[in-house]
Amino acid sequence: MGLFSRIETVFKSKMNKLLNRMEDPRETLDYSYERQLELLQNVKKGVAEVASSKKRLQLQRVKLVQNTDKLEKQARDAVVADSDDLARLALERKAALAQQVEGIDLEIAELDQQQEKLVESEKRLSTKVEIFKTRKESIKAQYSAAEAHVKINESVTGISEEMADVGLALERAENKTEEMKARAEAIDELMEAGTLEDLTSGRDEIDRELSKISSQSNVESELARLKAEVGKDPEKVKTGEEGTDERKEV
Known part of the structure; x- marks a missing residue:
């Protein structure tokens, strides 16, 4: 492993550790849930757009059919009037409109299929989002409980450590007190024996x-x-x- 590769590995490991300390699983779960809601909303918008497109085609088809019926009547009137050329023109236009109606029917059929697929996708995604939401809230509650437990244990541990330090301080104080008492008694004995001179006695x-x-x-x-x-x-x-x-x- 080269120097730069090692530096990159160390940097990534440090950043990963830092991110792990900074990351709150509850915030991550809420963010994931919001993203899923956005995706679900996009699917719903897609369903609405397909439905709108289908509706526009259906309205257009109605108009074409109306025009076709009108051309049919015109061709009939032209035949009655012995105007074959005019009748042919009306029938040609009617045939062109009929082809448009057939094309619109195909498009409407395709949109129907797309709409059905999107609706099914929306249902499945909605179910998954609801399941995720329930699971998310459960995990958040468990994490909060575990976090509170850890904080309590850390507090208890801190108190125990502090009490241990206090115990050591008391033990040191007692030892020093005993040492001072022993020194005082030793000095008294030396002064009584005349080994030490009491300068305050005169x-x-x-x-x-x-x-x-x-x-x-x-x-x-x-x-x-x-x-x-x-x-x-x-x-x-x-x-x-x-x-x-x-x-x-x-």
Whole structure:
């Protein structure tokens, strides 16, 4: 295949695809129905024209027959008047008119046949047009229903896709929220351990160390108290009791 042939094939395929997207079967069916009605109307016009032509020939035949009868009378009168020449002339004209009448009769017979054929064609075409019309409306209704179904399905599909996107967005938001919470907790732990310096607290390193020592002292005092209460350290228990007696004497 040559280059130009390939270009032509690609162009035709593209145009065919474009036309398929643009074509509405309902519009095509309506156009075809209108064309059939035009053809049917042309057939009806043909029948009317043939009928008119036949009618004109029939009227012409009537006149010729009338003239023939008149010439017959003239020839008879000429014979009565012993005018053979005049009688011959009248009879010759009568014979010529008779030939015209025969020709008109043949033409009328032909027009009769044409009219019968056209009438039959009109009947068949009318039947086909009516069948096509019924079929056309049925196809249009089915196409409209299918089109509506497709639009509904596309809408549902679009909603489903959108909901899927929303679900993914929610999942990402939840993941980011969990990450932020974990970072916040980690920073709190580091700040409590003194690894990170809280610049907003206004405390320097000495304050933090003193606070740490105070916290440890409090912890040791609480531990001694608990051991004294449960009797784990008799010496501290005794010291605690003496301190209590001294407070009572005071």
